[in-house]
Amino acid sequence: MDLECSDEQAELRQSAIGALDRLAPLSLARSFHAGDGEATALWRRLAELGWLGVGLDSDDPFGVPGLCLLAEQVGRRAAPTTLVDTALVARVAAACDSAQLERIVAGQPPLALAMLEPRSSWTSAPATTVTRAAGGELALSGEKLGVHHAASVGLLAVLAKLDGAPAVALVEPARAGVSIVPTPGIDPACAPCRVALHRVRVSESELLGGPAFAGALAYALDVAAVASTAEGLGAAAAALELAVAYALEREQYGRVIGGFQAVAHLLAEQHALRETAWAAVLYAAAALEERTDDAAAAAAVAKAHGAAAAKVVVEGALQAFGGVGFTREHDLHLVYRRALECAGRFGGPPEHERRVADLLLSREPALAGT
Template sequence: MAESRAEVSPGDEFVFTDEQQQLRAAVRKFCAERIDERAIRAVMESDPPYDPAVWTRLGTELGVLGLAVPESAGGAGGTLIDQAVAIEELGAALAPGPLVGTVYLAIPALVAASAPSNLLDSLADGTRTAAFAIGDVAAAPAGESWSLTGTVDGVIDAGAADLILVAADGPDGTALFAVDTDSAGVQRVPLTTLDPTRPQATVTLSDAPAQLIAGPEDADRVIAHALHVGSALLAVEQVGAAQHLLDLSVDYAKNRLQFGRPIGSFQAVKHKLADGLVAVEHARSTAYHAVWALAHGTDDPALAVSIAQAVCSAALTRVANDTIQVHGGIGFTWEHQAHLYYKRAYTNAALLGSAEDHRARVAELVLDAVTDTPGPRVATGKPR
């Protein structure tokens, strides 16, 4: 999936190819035509809260769901950088759909585990969706297969998933399994969430049949890789959303008149917009550095993704708050799109570890002195 380190020089980081720029333009055009604000509000009232036809088109027509999946497994054979470029544009559009469960977590885990192509190709082309669950689940041999028993709360995208990857404790240690959600012994209870376009569910498994994906010797590596990729892609999504909100605020400040002058001419508004620009550019640098580190091995992935999540979560929540302030009264209303991005900002900030969690993780990784107390849970996919 990634080029070797020898093929990459430090100057290559943050340099996008012509193909990647064309990919960005294509995804942006698709979102403008198919995932506008009206479409987002419509799917928020539907079950599942996304348009399966649009999701399938993202997988087949654009091929952006499996950009980092090898061609032999039904993907586009691109890099994680290609995937991140597409995700940034989907984040800017506030695209609904099981991105976290399928693209951010499940697909990277399956690729890292060299899973059978029949599992990957249906996720890459958008005909099936997935979720990723880590919790108190026990695995037991069941003939040539396995059965899983346990409950995991707050599993992102589990309500509409066709497949759930579950980390479970077996006789020899933790392993990763695939569970079809239409199997006996699988129960999913939807939860009420802050962001209706990013649903969660409680998953209960009762002797549910499961397929082994990664045994105890590989599971830790596979799970860690999935969580690192998921955190990096979530950071890129946050950058896309923050950039959209900043552009929205700048445009409004140029055109909204008060006392006969554009509000953008007032110092207080100028300062908010300037601070927002600094926050977005800082976030973009950390997010894409994490992506490059994962793709090319140029940095410690755990450190890079925690820096990215700490910075990007804080940046998006700040810009979301300032967007509402700049827009004044209309920004507080449900009818304005700032409200939708505000909910997404605070939901994303808690999905794979809060900014505080990741800052603590960075401290653990870079400081010589390590405290005796265990660090906070980071990027586990569990609710706080």
């Protein structure tokens, strides 16, 4: 087993660092906290760079690990994007052979994922429904929660029930019957919204569904779970770096606080935790890319451990800062909040731990690779 990045993957990471340093400094995330965030220029540029299609084709040299490397850099800057959401929808569209794939990957228009519902989990069957009227007309009704950037994208990918099976409907936010209300969120840079859909008209060509859909969605959810873990761990890495720099500069009792073992060990624990979680992400991403037997279990392991680890790491970083970390003036809270948002997205540690238990304790577990 080899978890080292290939030369292409390492280059992708470097170019992502360069691009985001220019396009998405932390001040961009901060502008969303102030309520005047605007990221369409960033989205256009990332789409031009081909980020929305990374790892999608089987001959792509980056694969799912490549997507995770991009997501990590997004997380480090708490950048306002729908990168991982789009990756999920693109994978479903590709598996369903949809003509919509091209514009999704081109980011024209940028897309938001409307999946979670007020009374459901990420893996529940949707209550939102597409109904068929007598004339064959399709209408979409339901309510969605936690839809990132719904108020500024050009397309909503809505998970809904169609003829008793799950499907995704692609509708513009401006269409009649769609109402979008921004909600408070733990990470304002994600601009979460509540989306109400009341008899929104949908055409057949705007639906992703069919026999391949359920399997494709399960796989795409695993990819998204691992990529959002990578994003959260990117945020955690940034928080930890801020904390280490602070511990080297802040003096108390006449010496820098990083010289006190209580602080040093706190930071060392967080570093170890982040590194182990990152190793699990790399493994799960590679397993999903190669579609190994243990890929789903590896994704659940990476999410359960990685989401919990990211939360512990940012909390440890805050503790090292003391009162300064508890202010909105300092940048720490920007990445702190991103780690928390990512921890719960696509299911948090309890859900994924339950998945692990079910896979582990079934009679013939397909869990540990070689």
